[in-house]
Amino acid sequence: MNRDDDSKFYKAIRELLGKDEHEYVNVDQEVTPDMLSLDMFSGKELNDKRLLSYYGYDYLGNKLNTDVKFDDFFNGEGREDFWSPTYNPLYGGIYIQDRFSFKDIIMRIGARVDYFDANTKVLKDPYSLYEIESAGEFYADETNHPKYTQPESVDDDYKVYVSGEESSEVIGYRKGDQWYLPNGTT
Numbered sequence: 001m002n003r004d005d006d007s008k009f010y011k012a013i014r015e016l017l018g019k020d021e022h023e024y025v026n027v028d029q030e031v032t033p034d035m036l037s038l039d040m041f042s043g044k045e046l047n048d049k050r051l052l053s054y055y056g057y058d059y060l061g062n063k064l065n066t067d068v069k070f071d072d073f074f075n076g077e078g079r080e081d082f083w084s085p086t087y088n089p090l091y092g093g094i095y096i097q098d099r100f101s102f103k104d105i106i107m108r109i110g111a112r113v114d115y116f117d118a119n120t121k122v123l124k125d126p127y128s129l130y131e132i133e134s135a136g137e138f139y140a141d142e143t144n145h146p147k148y149t150q151p152e153s154v155d156d157d158y159k160v161y162v163s164g165e166e167s168s169e170v171i172g173y174r175k176g177d178q179w180y181l182p183n184g185t186t
Contacts, residue, residue: 151184
């Protein structure tokens with residue numbers, strides 16, 4: 001059996017019980033809750049199962065310093081530790097105004113500059129929470145290709161919408177904010 005670096009629990013539980021890497025472990029009978037700790041797991045193991053949610057801490061509960069970047073979620077200290085930096089909004093603003101009077105006329109002239117960086121993740125696509133297959137990918141898939149043909153007016157970068165999760169029946173296309181019928185017309 002080949003285990004990758006992200007199967008930390010697999011290795012840690014066997015080390016704790018003094019077993020060989022390939023020996024069977026019955027966690028229901030051989031392990032009690034007081035024997036377990038979070039550091040027996042990798043960040044990937046806990047995050048892949050959606051067991052945790054955290055900001056400003058690592059997956060073990062240790063507070064992160066302030067210089068954690070978004071990329072560190074995937075590559076913290078050279079491995080997938082799934083660091084999630086604290087929410088650090090940035091603000092800025094300048095407002096300059098002057099008042100001029102000429103006889104009965106009063107003028108106010110001003111300039112305003114604002115800056116706000118929310119440091120939050122945003123959706124790649126405002127119409128979907130998940131990645132949407134492009135027409136090029138959809139029609140390259142052999143299971144869809146014999147059944148459906150790509151309309152000539154639909155380019156490969158158009159997003160494909162189907163009638164259901166496991167369906168390959170096209171109900172529409174989208175490029176940017178423009179929507180198209182299944183035949184490729186608007």
